[in-house]
Amino acid sequence: EGEFDxxxxxxxxxxESGEATVQxxxxxxxxxxxxxxxxxxxxxGSTKVRDVKASDETGALDATSTFENNITTISxxxxxxxxxxxxxxxxxxxxxxxxxxxxxxQIWEISIPRLAxxxxxxxxxxxxxxxxxFGPAAFALxxxxxxxxxxxxxxxxxxxxxxxxxxxxxxxxxxxxxxxxLNYYLExxxxxxxxxxxxxxxxxxxxxxxxxxxxxxxxxxxxDADGNFIAKYKLAAKEEKNITATGYVEVFSKPFxxxxxxxxxxxxxxxxxxxxxxxxxxxxxxxxxxxxKDPKNIYDFVSNYLTYNDARxxxxxxxxxxxxxxYASPKDAICMEFTDLFIAIAxxxxxxxxxxxxxxxxxxxxxxxLSLTINQGDILHAWPEYWDDQLxxxxxxxxxxxxxxxxxxxxxxxxNHITFVQRGVSSTKPYPAGSYKPNDQLSQKSVFVEFAKDxxxxxxxxxxNLTAKDRxxxxxxxxxxxxxxxxxxxxxxxxxxxLSSSKLAIKSPNPIDIDMLPPFASKTYNFKVExxxxxxxxxxxxxxxxxxxxxSKQIKIEPLYRLVFTQxxxxxxxxxxxxISIGLTLYKKxxx
Numbered sequence: 001e002g003e004f005d006x007x008x009x010x011x012x013x014x015x016e017s018g019e020a021t022v023q024x025x026x027x028x029x030x031x032x033x034x035x036x037x038x039x040x041x042x043x044x045g046s047t048k049v050r051d052v053k054a055s056d057e058t059g060a061l062d063a064t065s066t067f068e069n070n071i072t073t074i075s076x077x078x079x080x081x082x083x084x085x086x087x088x089x090x091x092x093x094x095x096x097x098x099x100x101x102x103x104x105x106q107i108w109e110i111s112i113p114r115l116a117x118x119x120x121x122x123x124x125x126x127x128x129x130x131x132x133x134f135g136p137a138a139f140a141l142x143x144x145x146x147x148x149x150x151x152x153x154x155x156x157x158x159x160x161x162x163x164x165x166x167x168x169x170x171x172x173x174x175x176x177x178x179x180x181x182l183n184y185y186l187e188x189x190x191x192x193x194x195x196x197x198x199x200x201x202x203x204x205x206x207x208x209x210x211x212x213x214x215x216x217x218x219x220x221x222x223x224d225a226d227g228n229f230i231a232k233y234k235l236a237a238k239e240e241k242n243i244t245a246t247g248y249v250e251v252f253s254k255p256f257x258x259x260x261x262x263x264x265x266x267x268x269x270x271x272x273x274x275x276x277x278x279x280x281x282x283x284x285x286x287x288x289x290x291x292x293k294d295p296k297n298i299y300d301f302v303s304n305y306l307t308y309n310d311a312r313x314x315x316x317x318x319x320x321x322x323x324x325x326x327y328a329s330p331k332d333a334i335c336m337e338f339t340d341l342f343i344a345i346a347x348x349x350x351x352x353x354x355x356x357x358x359x360x361x362x363x364x365x366x367x368x369x370l371s372l373t374i375n376q377g378d379i380l381h382a383w384p385e386y387w388d389d390q391l392x393x394x395x396x397x398x399x400x401x402x403x404x405x406x407x408x409x410x411x412x413x414x415x416n417h418i419t420f421v422q423r424g425v426s427s428t429k430p431y432p433a434g435s436y437k438p439n440d441q442l443s444q445k446s447v448f449v450e451f452a453k454d455x456x457x458x459x460x461x462x463x464x465n466l467t468a469k470d471r472x473x474x475x476x477x478x479x480x481x482x483x484x485x486x487x488x489x490x491x492x493x494x495x496x497x498x499l500s501s502s503k504l505a506i507k508s509p510n511p512i513d514i515d516m517l518p519p520f521a522s523k524t525y526n527f528k529v530e531x532x533x534x535x536x537x538x539x540x541x542x543x544x545x546x547x548x549x550x551x552s553k554q555i556k557i558e559p560l561y562r563l564v565f566t567q568x569x570x571x572x573x574x575x576x577x578x579x580i581s582i583g584l585t586l587y588k589k590x591x592x
Contacts, residue, residue, distance in 0.1 A: 001118075001119060001120060002031065002119065002120075003030075003031050003032050003035060004028055004029060004030060004031055004032075004037055004120055005028075005029040005031060005120060005121075005122045006026060006027070006028060006029070006118075006120050006121050006122065007026070007027045007029075007121070007122050007123035007124070008024055008025070008026055008121070008123065008124045008125065008126075009024070009025040009125050010022065010023070010024045010025075010124070010125065010126045010127070011023045011024075011126075011127045011128075011129065012100065012110075012112065012126070012127070012128045012129065013129045014100070014101045014110065014128070014129060014130050014131065015131065016131050016133055018098065018101040018102060018103060018108070019096060019097075019098055019101075020096065020097050020098070020100040020101055021094065021095075021096050022049075022094060022095050022096070022097065023092070023093075023094045024092065024093045024094065025090070025092055026090070026091055026092070026093060027088050027089070027090050028040070028082070028088065028089040028090075028091070029086065029087070029088045029089075029122075030082055030083070030084060030085060030086065030087045030088070030089075031085060031086075032085060033083075033084060033085045034083070035083070036081045036082050036083045037078060037082070037089070038077065038078055038081070039075060039076065039077050039078065040075070040076045040078065041073055041074065041075050041076075042073070042074040042076075042093070043071055043072070043073050043074075043116060044071070044072040044073075044074070044113060044405075045070070045071060045113040045114070045116070045405030045406065046070055046071075046099075046113050046366070046367055046403065046404055046405035047072055047097050047099050047100065047113055047367075047405065048067050048072060048097065048098075048099055049065055049072050049074070049095040049096065049097045050065075050095065050096050050097070051094075051095055051096040052064065052065045052074055052093075052094075052095045053093070053094045053095070054076045054091060054092065054093045054094075055091065055092050056078070056079070056080060056089065056090065056091035056092070057090070058079055058080065061076050061077060061078065061079065061091065062076070062077040063075065063076045063077075063093070065095070070366065070403070074093070074095065076091075076093065078091075099111075099364060099367065100112055102363045102364070104176070104361055104363065104415065104416055104451075105176050105177070105178070105361075105415070105451035105452075106173050106174070106175065106176055106177070106451070106453070107138070107171055107172065107173040107176050107415045107416075108130075108134040108135070108171070108172040108173060109169075109170070109171050109172075109414065109415075110128065110130065110168065110169070110170040110171075110172075111167065111168075111169055111367070111404055111407050112126075112128070112167050112168040112169075113167045113404070113405030113406060113407070114163055114164070114165070114166050114167040114405060114406035114407075115160065115163040115164055115167075117164055121160060123160060124159065124160035124163060125157065125158070125159055125160075126157065126158040126159075126163065126168070127155055127156070127157050128155065128156045128157075128158075128168065128170070129150075129153050129154070129155050130153055130154045130155075130156070130170070130172065131152065131153050131154075132149075132152060132153055132154060134154075134172035134173070135172045135173045135174065136172065136173075136174065137154070137170060137171070137172055138171040138172060138173055138174065138253060138415075139169075139170070139171055139253060139254070139412055140156055140168075140169075140170045141166070141168070141169045141170075141408045141411055141412060142158065142162045142163075142165075142166065142168070142408075144156040144157055144158055145157045145158060145159060145162070156168075156170070166406055166407065166408040167404070167405055167406050167407045167408070169407050169408050169412070171253060171414065171415060173415075175250060175252075175415075175455075176250070176251045176252075176415035176416065176451075177248060177249070177250050177251075177451070177452040177453065177454060177455050178248065178249050178251065178359075178361075178418060178449050178450065178451060178452060179246075179247070179248050179449070179450050179451075179452040180201070180245075180246065180247060180248070180249060180359075180418075180447075180448065180449045180450075181244065181245075181246050181448040182200075182201075182244070182245045182246075182433040182434075182446065182447055182448070183242070183243070183244055183436075183446040183447075184198045184242070184243040184244075184245070184433065184436040184446070185240070185241070185242055185243075185436050185437050185438050185441075185446075186198065186233060186235060186240070186241045186243065186436065187235075187239075187240045187241075187438065188235035188236065188237065188238060188239050188240075189238070190237060190238075191237050191238070192237055193234060193235060193236050193237060194234075194235050195232065195233070195234055195235075196232075196233050196234075196235050196241075197230045197231060197232055197233070197430070198230070198231050198233070198243060198433075198436060199228050199229065199230060199231075199420065199421050199430040199431060199432060199433065200214075200221070200228075200229040200230075200231055200245055200433075200518075201229070201247075201249060201358070201418065201419060201420055201433070202223075202227050202228050202229045202419060202421075202422065202518075203227075203229075203259065203490075203491045203493065203516065203518070204227060204259065204393065204419055204422070205255035205256065205257055205258055205259060205260070205391070205392050205393060205394075206251065206252050206253075206254075206255060206256070206395055206413065206417070206419065207249050207250065207251050207252065207418060207419055208249065208250040208455070208458075208490065209229075209247060209248075209249055209490065209491065209519075210247050210248040210249070210250075210455060210456055210458045210489045210490055211245065211247040211489055211490070211518070211519040211520070212246050212247045212248070212456070212489055213244075213245070213246050213247070214231065214243065214244070214245045214520060215243065215244050216233075216241070216243065217520060218231035218232050218233055218520060219232045219233060219234060220232050220520075220521060220522055221518045221519070221520050221521040222521070223515070223516050223518060223521075224425075224430070225424075225425050226354065226421075226422045226423060226424050226425055227260070227422055227516070228421055228422055228430055229518045230430065231243075231245075231520070240438075245433075247489070248452055248455050248456060249418055250455045251415050251416065251417065251418060252415070253412045253413050253414050253415050254412050254413070255391055255392065255394065258390075258391060258392040259392070259493050259494065259515070259516065260392040260393060260515075261515060262389060263352060263387055263389075267352075268352050268387070270424075270425065271347070271352030271353065271354060271387065271424050272347040272348075272350055272351070272352055272353075273347070274344075274347070275426065275427035276322070276427050276428060277320060277321075277322035277323060277336075277340045277344075277427050277428075278322070278323055278340060278343050278344045278347060278427055279322060279323050279324040279344055280344055280347045280348040282323070282324045282327070282344070284324070284327050284328070285323060285324065285327060285341075285344050285345055285348050286348050288301070288327070288345055288348075289345050289346075289348035289349035290349075292345070292349070293349045294349075294351075295346060295351060295386045295388075295394075295396070295410075296410055298342055298345050298346050298349070298351075299342065299396055299398050299401070299410045300410075301345070302338055302341050302342045302345070302398040302402075303338070303398040303399075303401040303402040303406075304402070305330050305341075306326060306330050306331075306333040306337060306338055306341065306398075306402060307330060307331040307332075307333060307402070308333055308334060308338075308369060308399065308402055308403050309331065309332045309333060309334060310366075310369070312332065312334050312371070313334060313369065313371045313373075317373075318334065318336075318371065318372075318373050320336045320340075321336070321337055321340075322337075322340050323337075323340040323341045323343065323344030323345070324344070325337070326338075326340060326341045327341060334369070334371035334372075334399075335369070335370070335371045335372055335381055335382045335383065335399040336371070336372060336382050338382075338383075338384075338398045338399040338402065339355055339382045339383055339384045339398075339399070340355075340427075342384040342386075342396075342398055343355060343384050346384075346386050351386050351387065352386065352387035352424075353384055353385065353386045353387070353424070354384070354385060354393070354422060354423055354424025355382060355383075355384060355385075355422070355423045355424070355427065356382065356383050356384065356385055356395060356417075356419050356421070356422055356423075357372060357380055357381070357382050357419075357420055357421050357423070357432045358380060358381065358417065358418045358419045358420035358421070358432060359380055359381070359417075359418040359420065359447060359449050360380070360381035360383075360416055360417050360418070361416040361418075361449070362416070366403070367400075367403055367404045367405075368400050368403065368404060369399070369400075369403055374432065374434035374435050374447075377434070377437070377441075377442060377443045377444045377445045377446065378433075378434035378445055378446060378447045380420065380432060380434060380447070381399075381417070382399075383395060383396065383397040383398075383399065383400075383417065384396060384398070385422070393422070395413050395417065395419075396409055396410050396413070397409035397413060397417070418449065420432035420433050420434075433446070433447050434446055434447045456489070458488070458489055458490035459488035459489050459490065460486065460488040460489075460490050460491065460492045460547065461486070461487045461488035462484055462485065462486055462487075462488075462492060462517070462546050462547045462549045463484070463485045463487055463549075464482065464483065464484045464485075464497075464544055464545075464546050464549055464550075464551055465482070465483045465484075465551070466480065466481070466482050466483075466499075466542060466544045466551055466553050467480065467481040467482075467483070468480045468481075468542060468553055468555060469555070470554075470555060470556060471555065471556045471557075471558060472531065472555055472556075472557055472558070473557075473558050473559070474531040474532060474557055474558065474559055475530065475531065475532070476530065477507070477528055477529070477530040478528070478529050478530065479526055479527070479528055480499070480526065480527045480528075480529060480542070481524060481525075481526055481527075482497060482499065482524065482525050482526075482527060482544055483522065483523070483524045483525075484497060484514075484517065484522070484523055484524075484525075484546050485521070485522040485523075486517045486518065486519050486520065486521050486522075487519075487520075488519060489519050490519060491516050491517060491518045491519065492514075492516070492517040492547050493515070493516050493517075494515060494516075495514055495517070495546060495547040496511035496512060496513050496514060496546070497511055497512040497514060497525060497544070497545075497546045498510065498511040498512075498544070498545045498546070499511075499527050499529075499542065499543070499544055500542070500543040500544075500545070501529065501540055501541075501542050501543070502540060502541070503531060503532075503538065503540040503557065504529040504530065504531055504540060504542070505529065505530055505531070505532070506527055506528070506529050507528040507529065507530060508526065508527050508528040508529075510527065512525055514546075531557055536559060537556065537557065537558055537559065538556075538557040539554060539555065539556050539557060540554075540555055540557060541553070541554055541555075542554075542555060
C-alpha cells in the first residue's frame, strides 16, 4: 500500500444473450525508486469469470483466475521490470462473465459488484454498454454521470467515488408480472366446529394483487394490523378443507404508491417492542443501536457484519436463531438472521421495523440465496422493512446485499420480491403460504409462481346495501346498517363510506374511512341518525356512497304524535273503552 498507484478505464459490454465482456485499461504507477511489481492480483466479489486475458506492449501476459469463498481472484505476472519513481506500466486485462446480466421474466437486470476500497486506486472510470433491445432503464443505481443512446446500445458512465459504497445495479423493462397458485390445507380435529384462517398475498407499496379465485370461497377476508389479508373459514367437526388461491401480482422495485396511513405514536411504540427473535433488550444490540441510529447505517452494518452460511441451507430443518444469536455468531447466518438482526437493532434505535416473508425469484442462489424452508417442500425468502413517515413501509434486503458483493438493496429492491406476509405485531404469525400442509405431505410443493406477460384487467366492483326502515318517527334515534362487499379481483384502497341526508342528523362518524377492502371482503357498518321534532309528515332520501358507487333509499318521516295516535292505537283505545263500558253495565245489573 502506498508503493504503487493504479488507474482504471473499465468497459462492460453486454450482448443480447446477457454475456458480459469486461475490458480494462490499467496503468500501474511506481511510487518507489527501488522496487518493481512482478505480479498483480485483482479480487472480484461474488462473480465467477472465464477467458481471462492480459497483455502489455510486449505481448500476452500469464493470467490465471481462481474462485474461493465467493471471491474471484485474477493473478497476472508481469514481464517488464518498471523501476523508478513515477514510472508507469500500462497493460490490459479482459475476462467474460455470465453472471453480471440476467433476464427475469420481462426484466433484464445488471449487477456489477462494488469496487474494493483501496488507497492505491487513484482513478476508476466505468462504462456499461447495454443493447437497446433490453428496453428502457427502469432504474440505474448509483445515478450515472452520463447516459448516451447509441445506434445499437445504451451507455452509462461512472467514476470511482460512485462505486466505493455500492456496486452498479440496473434494471431494464417496464414491469414484472407473476402468476401464482397457492394451495392451503386446513383441518379441524375437534368434535365441535371451529374457525380457521389462512394468509393470502396482500397489497402493499411494492405489489398489486389480482386475486382471481379462491376455491372454496371464504366467509370473509379481513385486513389485520400488519396489513395482511386473512381469509376466514368455518370447519365442521373433524372436517378437512383444501383451498386453492389463484391470481397475479405486479411487482415494483420501489414504492409506487403509499397506501399506509401514518403510524400513530402508539403504533410506533408497538413496532419498536421486543419480540421472540427480536431481542431489543439485549445489551449488545442496545449498544449497537446507540452507535448506528439510522436505517442505512443499520443496513450497512448487518450486510457487512454477518456472513452467509451456505451449509445451513442443506440441513433438513433450519433453526431460526434470532437477532441475539446472530450478533454473537456472525459467520453462521442465513436470511432469517440478516432480517432479525436488522429488525432488532432498528427497534432498539426507536425505528419501527418488521419482517416480510415471501417468494423471491433468483437465477443464481449463490448470489441471491433463498433459505427460508417452509415445511421442506417450499423455499421462501425473508427480508426486513422499516417505517418512514413520508414513504410508509420501506423494504430492503441486507442478505442479498451481502451475498451479491455489495449491490444496493437499500435504495431499491428489485422486481422479484413477492410479499406473502408482513409480521410486526408478532414475529411468528401469520404463517405464509407454503405453511399449510397435512403432515404426510410436508415435502410436497404448495407454492407455484411463474412469470406472466401481462396483468389481467383488474376489477374493483363494490356492492353496497343500506338496511333501514321505510318509516321513522321524528325525535327518536334510529340505527341504520350499511354493508359493502368487494366482488372484484383487486383491493379497493383509500375510500370512504358516506351517508348523505338533507333532513336527518347523522350522529355516528361520517364518513367512515376504509383504508383497504380486499377482494371477497364484506364489511358492515352502523350509522346512528335522528330527526328534529316535526308536526307534520315529511320524507327524505338517504344516499349511501362508496368508491364511486351510490344507492338511495326513500324514507317517510312521521311526527312523534303519530306514534301515539296510530290507527292501531285508536282501535286499541276504543276497544278498551267498549270493554270497560260493557263491564260496568254488567256489573250494575248484577248488583241491582
